[in-house]
Amino acid sequence: MIPESVNSSAIWVMPMLELLGFWRDLVAYGPQLVEGLRKTLVLAGSVSVSGLLGGILVFGLTLSQQPAVRRITEAWVSFFIGMPLLVLLFLVYYGLPQWGIRLSPFAVAFWGFTLNVSAYNARYLATAYRSLDAAELEAAHAQGFGASQIFLWIILPQVLRLSVPALTNQVILNLKDSSIAFLIQYTEFFAQVQELAAQNFRFFQAYVLAGLVYLALVSVIVLAARRLEARIILPGLER
Amino acid sequence: MALLEVIGLTKRFGDRTVLKGIDFSLEEGDTKVIMGPSGCGKSTLLRCLNRLIEPDGGQILFRSEDVTRADTDVRLLRQRIGFVFQQFALYRHLTALENVTLALRKLKGMSSRDADAKALLELRRMDMEEHRAKYPAQLSGGQKQRVAIARALAMDPAVLFFDEPTSALDPEMSREVVALINRLRYEGVTMLCVTHDVSLARYVTAQVIFMDAGEIRAEDEPERLLSGHHDPRIREFFGNLGHADA
Ligand SMILES: Nc1ncnc2c1ncn2[C@@H]1O[C@H](COP(=O)(O)OP(=O)(O)OP(=O)(O)O)[C@@H](O)[C@H]1O
Ligand SMILES: [Mg+2]
Numbered sequence: 001m002i003p004e005s006v007n008s009s010a011i012w013v014m015p016m017l018e019l020l021g022f023w024r025d026l027v028a029y030g031p032q033l034v035e036g037l038r039k040t041l042v043l044a045g046s047v048s049v050s051g052l053l054g055g056i057l058v059f060g061l062t063l064s065q066q067p068a069v070r071r072i073t074e075a076w077v078s079f080f081i082g083m084p085l086l087v088l089l090f091l092v093y094y095g096l097p098q099w100g101i102r103l104s105p106f107a108v109a110f111w112g113f114t115l116n117v118s119a120y121n122a123r124y125l126a127t128a129y130r131s132l133d134a135a136e137l138e139a140a141h142a143q144g145f146g147a148s149q150i151f152l153w154i155i156l157p158q159v160l161r162l163s164v165p166a167l168t169n170q171v172i173l174n175l176k177d178s179s180i181a182f183l184i185q186y187t188e189f190f191a192q193v194q195e196l197a198a199q200n201f202r203f204f205q206a207y208v209l210a211g212l213v214y215l216a217l218v219s220v221i222v223l224a225a226r227r228l229e230a231r232i233i234l235p236g237l238e239r
Numbered sequence: 240m241a242l243l244e245v246i247g248l249t250k251r252f253g254d255r256t257v258l259k260g261i262d263f264s265l266e267e268g269d270t271k272v273i274m275g276p277s278g279c280g281k282s283t284l285l286r287c288l289n290r291l292i293e294p295d296g297g298q299i300l301f302r303s304e305d306v307t308r309a310d311t312d313v314r315l316l317r318q319r320i321g322f323v324f325q326q327f328a329l330y331r332h333l334t335a336l337e338n339v340t341l342a343l344r345k346l347k348g349m350s351s352r353d354a355d356a357k358a359l360l361e362l363r364r365m366d367m368e369e370h371r372a373k374y375p376a377q378l379s380g381g382q383k384q385r386v387a388i389a390r391a392l393a394m395d396p397a398v399l400f401f402d403e404p405t406s407a408l409d410p411e412m413s414r415e416v417v418a419l420i421n422r423l424r425y426e427g428v429t430m431l432c433v434t435h436d437v438s439l440a441r442y443v444t445a446q447v448i449f450m451d452a453g454e455i456r457a458e459d460e461p462e463r464l465l466s467g468h469h470d471p472r473i474r475e476f477f478g479n480l481g482h483a484d485a
Contacts, residue, residue, distance in 0.1 A: 138291065144317035
């Protein structure tokens, strides 16, 4: 009995000390982590808003009566969907200074993400648009509505509703992908976690912590998205 | 006075001439029914009249004004023509009431209160007031069509166009809508109605325009067209419909 209990306490002591040590570092490094988290939320939040507005704008342009505008917009969307975001960020952050153009890490991240996210959001809205009833749009024209009125009052309310799952998914991606901004010196949450780990070599604990924090934030978004979906679903069309 | 006078109207799609010189007129307060085989150009004709489709030639006089001219305010013209579709075409994201008020608010610039009052009046006229808060997906086909008619009437149009208003309805609902159209006729609403429904033409006893292959082949009382007409094409068409009805 006695050797066993000695044994089992020995098994537990080391990890407990380890955890205590990590906890101590965490408290000491807390302010930087909180600041990193703030910067993550600022980046993910702002590009979610700008990406939605940009997506609506780009989607609107893909419906233009001018074939040239439509084609240019399509090409624009394909370009930013095809271009890896990281390459875009590096191009602007490390490439442009060669020509004397220097932007802050946040500015580069903000615009890079906005271009990328609005291209994706425009695609989601365009996909939803294809499922609209052509007769409804014809009826709107027959009533005497103009193209911009039809966009605003008939098309947009419907495609936004239909795209809520895709659009909120994009918000989750924005949050997770914001961690790549640390590669262009934007010291967001993941960059700070790296710092912390590099100081005490407790990589495992640090990355588990990072994972849990992202998971918690994603859960909040998922719950909010569910409530939004439940609120905007049209009576008679529930599944 | 003629509300609508159509002179030599033509329309081509590619090298296919779909309307080959259409002439007819519609008097204020009058109702005409357009019938004819599938693909003869009935829907195209209606859509040319409010310029949802651009005609290639001919004239459309709307209260003596040529509305085929390039400087015509097309959106204003459309506001004066109520259009009711086969597939109802209600705005899915709006309630019955909102379907009716949208154009009143956004096109006529009415306040929400005035638009609501006007829309309720039209819904009541269509016996749909109690369903005002329902969305299209919660309504039956006949109810949807009545909301669509209320939506068109609310704009106080000079004329109502129908493109097969009963084709998507079962016989009972179809009879309901026919009765409504008939009531509007007695209220003096000017109407132009494309239909395959012989009973609609009979019941509403409107003058029937028979179209075939992009031309008007005859225009007459329903009874004169429906049985034993001297034109074999017309006899054949209504003969077939008669069998389908029985
Ligand atoms: N946008 C278009 N482009 C090319 N052809 C068209 C177009 N719209 C209609 N057509 C053709 O024009 C002809 C007339 O069509 P329309 O829809 O006017 O016929 P309809 O008399 O209304 O037929 P239905 O009774 O089946 O509704 C058809 O042959 C159709 O294929
Ligand atoms: Mg048709």
